[in-house]
Amino acid sequence: MFHDLTDVLVPLFITTRRFGGDAQPWWLDKFRPLLRGLSRHDVVDMDRGGRGVLGYPHVVVGLEFHKEMSVDAARTAGEYSMADFALLARRSYGLTRDTAIRLHGRSDGDRSSGRPRLLLISRRSTRAFANVGAIALGYEVVVGEPARHAELPSFARVVNSCDVLVGVHGAGLANLVFLPAGAVVVQVVPLGGLDAMAAEDFGAPARDAGLRYVHYRIAVAESTLARRYPRDHRVLRDPAAVRREGWMALRAAYLVGQNVTLDVRRFGDALRRAMELLR
Incomplete structure (x- = not known):
């Protein structure tokens, strides 16, 4: 989902917005509702269309990229922003x-219960929460895992029904584009010195989309790596040295096989901060 957005869909939005809907995008059926919002034309599949020749008065080859999963409004002269893309995403999937x-105070998001709804992004294989049931603190908690290829409309509705999105750094956080404005994204950052990458991938896009953001860096004791390696092992002691070996070393050490057991008391401060941002 992250690469769907940061590599194709947001750059496609940046590139086509200037035409006011006069463009020819292509993509998977998964994103057809959003693509309809980018163009008034039908999608043309060059491999299956059965057309020998296509003629256009003007063609843009390649997409314009600003930054990870976001729009630099300064480069559009303020005409559109990541908040506009998020609004398009909500409208495309019929989110209310x-x-x-x-x-x-009242808003169209208020509920009679007065309890904010929190969606906890669940991961199964790696960077998973080991104690999901311990997270509550005054929220109505929903646990969900986005499907890789299908059922995006139904998961988008779940995301849109929530006020807080919590997840360990990973692609599932890209679903923040379906949150209502003013919602809060809480990114749990695992060991590995990943703060800058995490902030760039999801912190900045969240703020650009009109959301609030809480950055939670786990302590060593909250990582399953603390039980795999001795305390003085370089993976725990010197993540910077591991990162200097390159992306594959970083991925092997910190992104594959590291799960999170949250310190409920410590993480409670992050949840209270999210609650404050909803006031």
Whole structure:
């Protein structure tokens, strides 16, 4: 999902927006609702269309890229932003909540229960939460795992129904584009000195999309790596040295096989911060 957005869909939005809907995008059926919002024309599959020749008065080859999963509004002269892309994503999938709950004062996101809804992104293979049931602290908690290829519309509706999105650094956080404005993204950053990458991949896009952001760096004791390696092992002691060996070394050490057991008391501060941002 992250690469779908950062490599294709957001750059496609940047590239086609100037034409006011006069463009010819292509992509998987998974994103057909969003692609319809980018263009008034039908999608043309060059391999299956059965057309020998296609003629256009103007063709743009390649897509314009600003930054990871976001739009640099300064480069569009303020005409559109990542918040506009998020609005397009919500409209494309028929999502009805444009505003997150406010704990004081009314909004179209308010609920009679007064409890914010929190979606915990569950991962099965790696960077998974080992104690999902321990997370509550006044929230109505929903646990979900986005399907890789199918059922995006139904998962988008779940995301849009929530006020807080919590997940370990990974592709599932890209679903933040379906959150209502003013919602909060809580990114749990695993060991490995990944803070800068995590902030660039999801922190900046969240803020650009009109969301609030909480950055939670886990302690060593919260990582399953602390039980795999002795305390003085370089993976725990010197992540910078591992990162200097390159991406594959970093991936092997920190992104594959590291799960998270949250310190409920410590993580409670992050959840309270998210609650404050909803006021």
